[in-house]
Amino acid sequence: MKVAVIGGGAAGFFAAIEARRNHPQAAVVLFEKSRKLLSKVKISGGGRCNVTNGCTSIAELSRAYPRGSKQLKKAFRTFNTVHTMDWFERRGVALMTQPDNCVFPVSQDSQTIIDCFLKEARQLGVQIETGVGVAKLQPVGEGLKLHFLKGVHPPAFFDKVIVATGGSPKRQGLEWLEALGHQIEDPVPSLFTFNMPEESVTELMGVVVEEVQASIQGTKLKSDGPLLITHWGMSGPAILKLSAFGARALSELGYVFKVQVNWANEQNAEQVSDDLRGIMAANPKKDLNNERPYALPKRLWSYLLAKAELPEDKKWGEIGKKGLHKLTHLLTNDVYQVRGKTTFKEEFVTCGGVSLQSIDFKTMQSKACKNLYFAGEVLDVDGITGGYNFQAAWTTAYIAGQLN
Known part of the structure; x- marks a missing residue:
């Protein structure tokens, strides 16, 4: 034979x-x-x-x-x-x-x-x-x-x-x-990273968040896992999983879409709000930048505070209802515009x-x-x-x- x-x-x-x-x-x-x-x-x-x-x-x-x-x-x-x-x-x-x-x-x-x-x-x-x-x-x-x-x-x-x-x-x-x-x-293509040419989050390149939830707006696509911020956008298992399961849908969108990131890795926004209230009650005199929720990387937390228009030296006890609402929203539903993709490594x-x-x-x-x-x-x-x-x-x- x-x-x-x-x-x-x-x-x-x-x-x-x-x-x-x-x-x-x-x-x-x-x-x-x-x-x-x-x-x-x-x-x-x-x-x-x-x-x-x-x-x-x-x-x-x-x-x-x-x-x-x-x-x-x-x-x-x-x-x-x-x-x-x-x-x-x-x-x-x-x-x-x-x-x-x-x-x-x-x-x-x-x-x-x-x-x-x-x-x-x-x-x-x-x-x-x-x-x-x-x-x-x-x-x-x-x-x-x-x-x-x-x-x-x-x-x-x-x-x-x-x-x-x-x-x-x-x-x-x-x-x-x-x-x-x-x-x-x-x-x-499947297994690709997301390009975000208009987003300032790329200034945080090298930051890794160990466990996030990510989803694509307007679709049922969801994933979780580590996320890596790169000089062109976002990568890491959470993003690569989304790209694999969404290969056809994202191709049809021409790789232009919005990704929602839940940095708290907690589906229930009310729970996140409660967690933040707990920090406010326990650390009223501490600066916001000195007490980071969910062990978020320092650079990311500073970035999110700026996005929420909250000064880093503001005290936890002074953020009020409005500040609490802004932080809860950003931690559970932070949205980024994706325009294009990059092949993951040479794979x-x-x-x-x-x-x-x-x-x-x-x-x-x-x-x-x-x-x-x-x-x-x-x-x-x-x-x-x-x-x-x-x-x-x-x-x-x-x-x-x-x-x-």
Whole structure:
């Protein structure tokens, strides 16, 4: 049996290794159109490679995927985060779980993961071809004929093919798969930070608030978690989560919208008002800037006081009803104008791809074309930040590599 794997990224390597492990007699060839293998693995997690997440609850894990959640919930019974960590550790890659549940190699170097894949592929006898792009797939009998770009290779026949080409920023990058009868969901960016060119809050760049609630005005989109103020706007898990779950809605808004930030991380404004009254009663003679509610960072609290037009040296006992109302409102419903987005680090993630309606998730085989399988981000599956996108790649690749 001859097996082709198209794409030399995370899902491609994992699928090629699993295909060869499950079918030792098969000839497995991996084709990568660029000269670089595993380039996204190299830069992921700031060059440290966030291989998975430490979450072991399948129900909780599947909630980290704005698209593909239902299908992955079943797939995770076959291969989940526990299996992933075991897979790498059995191959000599020591892993560590951070307090935020992100899992990294102990080496803190993505090259460790790359070396693991290259060594495993070499030992198993996976043939690797770089600089070889596939232009077209043609069903022939029970198998598929691969037609290559720029005539680097004559067309070649394979019994089974796994497509793991990653996310495509444009629909035209998926037309060769659409031509085979697959439904395509238009790709739009996911996991991005918010640009706020008109907002003075950017002067607080570097400030992190450990737990906020954020929402998009005029939508039902809500999230929570740490928020980072940057020199262009806002980032951090709370914002990235909003961008992932709101990928389509925010694209339709042209990335112009208002974000509401609840700095107090308390849904009930009356509770916040009560908390502030408690501070007023306990510290009537203290300056406002000397007693910060909710342990807010000093620079942010000074900024919010200025926004509320309250002098920092005013006493807590002197702010009155009006001041109390202003502070309560700002702490629970601070609004910022967003105009545009910025890709999160170099980690380009798309929402969209080959529709899950076109795939049998039990085997990752195409419903439109026999003996054609899919793995990774070429599918309309994506997760929030924290190792979830790699986990979806490992899970789908593991299942595709069974070649069932």
